[in-house]
Amino acid sequence: MHGEHGTRGTGGKRVTSAQEDAYLEFVAERARALYRSAYVLAAGDTHLAEDLVQExxxxxxAHWKRVARADSPAAYAQTVLVRAFLSLRRRRSTGERPVGDLPDRAASGPDTALRLTLLxxxxxxxxRDRAVLLLRYWEDRSIEETGRMLRMSNSAVRSQGTRALVRVRALLGDSLTDLVPR
Incomplete structure (x- = not known):
C-alpha cells in the first residue's frame, strides 16, 4: 500500500508517503502566509524572509508527525517562524541593517507610500517588538496566544505592545498625514 512504504526523514525517522503528501499539502496552503509574516518581521528584507520561511x-x-497531530499546524508553524526570527536576531553579532534597498518588484496602489513608511x-x-506587533495586529492573535508563542506573560505582551506602538508613532511623526490619500 502507498502509505506503508516510507522514505527517510530527518534524524533517521521514517516518514510515510501519506505523511509526506500531507506535509507538501500543508506547505502549498501555508507558505504564502508564512512568507508575508516573515517579510514583516524582516522589515522588508526579502532574502531574510525567504530564509526564515525555509528554516x-x-x-x-523535522517534527511533522507531531505537527500534524497539533490542534493547529498553522499556528505551530507561525510560532516556529517567530521563534526562528527572534533566535536569529539574538545570534547576530552586529546590528547591521541594509538601507536603501529597493523592493524586488514595484508596488502599486494608493497606499504604497504609507505601507513602505509603516514597514x-x-x-x-x-x-521582539516587531514580533509582538506582527502577532497581535497583523495576525490578529489574542494576548494569551501571543504570550504563549513568545513565551511571555500576558501583562508583558500588553506592555510591550503598547510601548512598540508608541515607538512606531514616534518614528512616523507627522509624515504619516502626508502619505494618507485625500
Missing amino acids: TLGRVY DAIGRLPP
Missing part, C-alpha cells in the same frame, strides 16, 4: 518549513518537516518604521523596532 520554519525545515523545522516543521520602515516597524523595521526600526527591536525584534
Whole structure:
C-alpha cells in the first residue's frame, strides 16, 4: 500500500508517503502566509524572509508527525517562524541593517507610500517588538496566544505592545498625514 512504504526523514525517522503528501499539502496552503509574516518581521528584507520561511518549513518537516497531530499546524508553524526570527536576531553579532534597498518588484496602489513608511518604521523596532506587533495586529492573535508563542506573560505582551506602538508613532511623526490619500 502507498502509505506503508516510507522514505527517510530527518534524524533517521521514517516518514510515510501519506505523511509526506500531507506535509507538501500543508506547505502549498501555508507558505504564502508564512512568507508575508516573515517579510514583516524582516522589515522588508526579502532574502531574510525567504530564509526564515525555509528554516520554519525545515523545522516543521523535522517534527511533522507531531505537527500534524497539533490542534493547529498553522499556528505551530507561525510560532516556529517567530521563534526562528527572534533566535536569529539574538545570534547576530552586529546590528547591521541594509538601507536603501529597493523592493524586488514595484508596488502599486494608493497606499504604497504609507505601507513602505509603516514597514520602515516597524523595521526600526527591536525584534521582539516587531514580533509582538506582527502577532497581535497583523495576525490578529489574542494576548494569551501571543504570550504563549513568545513565551511571555500576558501583562508583558500588553506592555510591550503598547510601548512598540508608541515607538512606531514616534518614528512616523507627522509624515504619516502626508502619505494618507485625500
